[in-house]
Amino acid sequence: MKVFTFLFLALSVFFSDLPASPKINFKDLVINAEQNSSLRSDVYSLAKESSQPVSVLTAEGAVIEAKGIEDGKLVYAVITDKADIYNNAYTAFYDEISATYDLTRSKMYFADGKIADNSNGRFNFTVSDHSGMEEYLMVTYWTDDNVYLLSKVNGDVIDPNFIPPSPSVLGSPKMAMQDVSGLNILIADQINDGVFKFDTSGAYIGLFAPNGGINNSILDNVRGIRYRSNNNLLVCNASGASANTIQQFDTDGNFISTFIGNANLNSPFDILIRSNDMLITNSSGTNKITRFDLDGNFLSNFYSGSNFNFPQQMQRLPNGNILVAAFSTPSGIAVLDSNGNFIRLMTGVSGLRSVFVLGNGNYLVTNGAGIHEVDTINANIIRTIVSGTSFQYITVYKPVTPVGINNSNSAGLNDFRLEQNYPNPFNPTTNLEFGISELGFVSLKVFDATGKEVAVLVNENKSAGSYSVSFNGSNLSSGIYFYKLESGGYVETKRMVLLK
Structure with missing residues (x-):
């Protein structure tokens, strides 16, 4: 009897030390969060107060997101199968997550926008160049x-x-x-x-x-x-x-x-x-x-x-x-x-x-x-x-080309370039940088959203090299404008925003 009592007490201590689990199940948690947008605001507020993450990508393959609050604590939806998110999914408080997963090798997102990435690039993705597509x-x-x-x-x-x-x-x-x-x-x-x-x-x-x-x-x-x-x-x-x-x-x-x-x-x-x-x-x-x-x-x-x-x-x-x-x-x-x-x-x-x-x-x-x-x-x-x-x-x-602007880009002229203006948005001045690979006639013009020409910044022969031109929009109204570089067979157009 004494042995049984001892084992019972030992097991009671062991299980009392295990992290508690939320009462709400996974399905109800994710559906409530999907339908009721106010939950997200409450979750983010509590996450900021507690300095706990709002989402976690773990080295073990789990995808975790804070989606509710129970007993004053964040409730996380834990997805262990990225294909069938309901398979072996469960809910957990943060202490259970930290006890289960190695967060030192995870990528964690916080409510203030900060990211703690200790994943060694595990969740990086490739950014491809598909420029020039119609849609x-x-x-x-x-x-x-x-x-x-x-x-x-x-x-x-x-x-x-x-x-x-x-x-x-x-x-x-x-x-x-x-x-x-x-x-x-x-x-x-x-x-x-x-x-x-x-x-x-x-x-x-x-x-x-x-x-x-x-x-x-x-x-x-x-x-x-x-x-x-x-x-x-x-x-x-x-x-x-x-x-x-x-x-x-x-x-x-x-x-x-x-x-x-x-x-x-x-x-x-x-x-x-x-x-x-x-x-x-x-x-x-x-x-x-x-x-x-x-x-x-x-x-x-x-x-x-x-x-x-x-x-x-x-x-x-x-x-x-x-x-x-x-x-x-x-x-x-x-x-x-x-x-x-x-x-x-x-x-x-x-x-x-x-x-x-x-x-x-x-x-x-x-x-x-x-x-x-x-x-x-x-x-x-x-x-x-x-x-x-x-x-x-x-x-x-589907990118839209305003009337009067040819947004084509001739192949094989990779040494020609037109950079994005900075600052952008701007008020009232911004810098436009471009580069040309050979001596030739260069045209750099600015158009409004209807395709009407509003400024000519460059209209002369220039030697190969990099250039910077200042544009002053003090006489223009706020809105979207386009600047277009032409040199030889190279043509490129970019957008900029004047915000007064």
């Missing part, structure tokens, strides 16, 4: 509050900071999209309750919608955005006084009206506009995808089955079928026909937020473990392009 892909990223630019052909990373980290503006960029002019990027931010405008050099321009300032009676917990054929912007809104609606704004960001009311929507996430109707995904309720006409009138419950759950972004295929990124279990890439009939669910990868068909025929997807290229048979991972916890929606970016 690219943008992918929003919550951890750094930025936008990646990827190849539309194979998903290679071209620019990890196409829209650079902007924590003072963005808190959870859900979706990026070109505006009607093509010269700016609109970013729907789930936490900061608005649509924000940047130019394509990455400079912040201002709040686009609601014009006049954040207004939670109009937008609160923003998700996907799309343009109507009349160029009015539609915004999925999940919370606040206008919960479960689609809100409509004009081309200046002024609020027009509630385009679709809450009668047939339940936590809307994405809008897919077709020739005669539009489809909207719902993360809650039995009606997973709702169908409306182009004026916002309810037509039908497009899909209400149980083959997949929590649909997010959609893509229409050339044959009319629709790919759906399913976040919650059953999870994967769902395929529906044009009438909403279920065809199949590809389960090689789970926890999806977005899916896109690449030019090489494979699919590009985002989930809680990164950006992946997957096959079209069962969505099995071909490669993980970038590891990370919070990549969001994939959208197309």
Whole structure:
């Protein structure tokens, strides 16, 4: 009896020393965090106070993110399988994570933007040169509050900071999209309750919608955005006084009206506009995808089955079928026909937020473990392009060349160059640097966004070498301008922003 009592006490001491685990399970934690943007704000505030990381990439292969709070402590979602994020996933407090994983060999992200990278380059990715392509892909990223630019052909990373980290503006960029002019990027931010405008050099321009300032009676917990054929912007809104609606704004960001009311929507996430109707995904309720006409009138419950759950972004295929990124279990890439009939669910990868068909025929997807290229048979991972916890929606970016400017670049003249101006944005002066490899006539001119010439900086013969020219925009209004270098057969144009 004494031996039994001793063993019992010893085991009690042993187990009492083990780190406690949260009560909430993994699935509930990630779904709550996905739907309720306010949780992220609370998590980041507590992470700053406690000096604990908001996400961790471990040497052991785990992908970890703080997604909730329990008993005054951060609750982390721990993903151990980057393909099926629900497989062997669990929740943990920080002391359990630090006891389980070697954080001295991990990459840790903190709420103040600092990164502690002790991974010895384990999570580095290759940045490829695909310049000159007609179209690219943008992918929003919550951890750094930025936008990646990827190849539309194979998903290679071209620019990890196409829209650079902007924590003072963005808190959870859900979706990026070109505006009607093509010269700016609109970013729907789930936490900061608005649509924000940047130019394509990455400079912040201002709040686009609601014009006049954040207004939670109009937008609160923003998700996907799309343009109507009349160029009015539609915004999925999940919370606040206008919960479960689609809100409509004009081309200046002024609020027009509630385009679709809450009668047939339940936590809307994405809008897919077709020739005669539009489809909207719902993360809650039995009606997973709702169908409306182009004026916002309810037509039908497009899909209400149980083959997949929590649909997010959609893509229409050339044959009319629709790919759906399913976040919650059953999870994967769902395929529906044009009438909403279920065809199949590809389960090689789970926890999806977005899916896109690449030019090489494979699919590009985002989930809680990164950006992946997957096959079209069962969505099995071909490669993980970038590891990370919070990549969001994939959208197309097509560079626009203003009227009157030839943005071609002759091959074989690599010794000619035109550098990005600095500072950028500028007010009122900036420096333009260029180099030429041989004696010849050189032209360096500045144009406004319509293609009108506003300044001639160089218009003469110059010897081979590097040059710097100052440009003064004091007589010009704020906006986007383009500077164009021509010398021999070399032509190159770059953007700059005058911000007064």
